[in-house]
Amino acid sequence: MSAAPSPRAARSRDGIPDATVARLPVYLRALLAYSERGTATVSSEELAAAAGVNSAKLRKDLSYLGSYGTRGVGYDVAYLVYQISRELGLTQDWACVIVGVGSLGHALANYGGFSSRGFRIVALVDADPARVGVTLAGVVVNPIEDLESIIAARAVTIGVIATPGLAAQEVCDRLVAAGVTSILNFAPVVLSVPDGVDVRKVDLSVELQILAFHAQRRSLREAEPATAKSRRAPAMVGGVTP
């Protein structure tokens, strides 16, 4: 019983669970919507509904950041926006480079959510000479050969890979070698990187296939409701039958 009020000092700096970090941007977006609407304070119940999560989970998530929020009242919207932004590192600017200016690269360069919150696209590069020189969203496309010099000169910390799958690993290696430690990968490959490099993957194909799985499962359920026996059958998996 650790009734003693000295927990392991989950003091905010260290030890924010990954699951919480993944939800903070969602909270932040909901808070910004409240802010634009002129709302001064929100309760955990309201904010949780807007973010699509449980209110208890939201409170626990926010408690990792600190004891912002006032009992009996709720959370001050502007204050919480600032705190979450600071924790996520959005109070500083992040220089990004997009590698690969195909149709996806075009969409990314034009994407508003990029530049809106501290993420600045400082360079676009592509291996295709036909694309080099084109100006896109106010940035000119450079040849892939200049990747390392651009990263060094512009202090790029985030690399976005929007190349075909075959080129992705090589581009990744070059990004890492040039000092980039945060990579957002849209190519359909599993990238291997050394420790200390953070890779996040956005895979449209995977999402579609997950949707297809659930859709098929639904249609199968409707097709044969007769076999309701195996519906949520508990403790059958332990099949000892030899």
Add this chain to the structure above:
Amino acid sequence: MSAAPSPRAARSRDGIPDATVARLPVYLRALLAYSERGTATVSSEELAAAAGVNSAKLRKDLSYLGSYGTRGVGYDVAYLVYQISRELGLTQDWACVIVGVGSLGHALANYGGFSSRGFRIVALVDADPARVGVTLAGVVVNPIEDLESIIAARAVTIGVIATPGLAAQEVCDRLVAAGVTSILNFAPVVLSVPDGVDVRKVDLSVELQILAFHAQRRSLREAEPATAKSRRAPAMVGGVTP
């Protein structure tokens, strides 16, 4: 070729964990790479390395599908490709509609991974009259007014929302009302849908912010190593000591 040594395994229809379902597409992609390379069988160790996961996890994941695979040998690549494809519902065609043909919609329409595995884009719709009539990836853009009739006529089961955030919820409601039960959402909003509808979200902004969090944490660690107190405390956090 396919040894097909396992006659049973007809069950396991129910109860595949979501975490496993999310990894099956990754396994499938790795298997297809082996298949194209001409490899006939793979061990769980090899396949796990290619997919970037633990081999025990891979074996457990595959065991949910059934007892495919041969002890002492490994998994037959072609056979496993078929089994995973069938489980994911990729042996049938899925009719998709893309709503919103901005730069992102363009990229999605041109995306190869869409049509390659049973996902067919049967319609593109947009609210902007200037975009209606344009042909994109072999499909003509229709006005948003025709959404319901298109869904009914083409038996659309998957809806892709690539609209601005403000229009997303309304589009979602119309999709659901028209009978679509699988939705892939690219708009930066939390969609509310009734039970029985499956929504998956792809959010570039969220991924960037997660990257920024970890990047900031890294830079803070390097900046002040003085507070090494909370530095990777080994096995002390486990709190076994009462």
Add this chain to the structure above:
DNA sequence: AAGCACTTGTGAACGCGCGAACAAACTCGG
């Protein structure tokens, strides 16, 4: 000033997925 309604922050139980270790099963060589 004191009670009341309301909301946060958190302690504790629960469930799930992950990882390691092991037995069953199969192939191959002698």
Add this chain to the structure above:
DNA sequence: CCGAGTTTGTTCGCGCGTTCACAAGTGCTT
């Protein structure tokens, strides 16, 4: 035909994340 080597399928313990439930704290009303 049998034993050695290999690999799958599964069992078990563990740690993380989610959820419930409640005490503590705040503002408002009387």
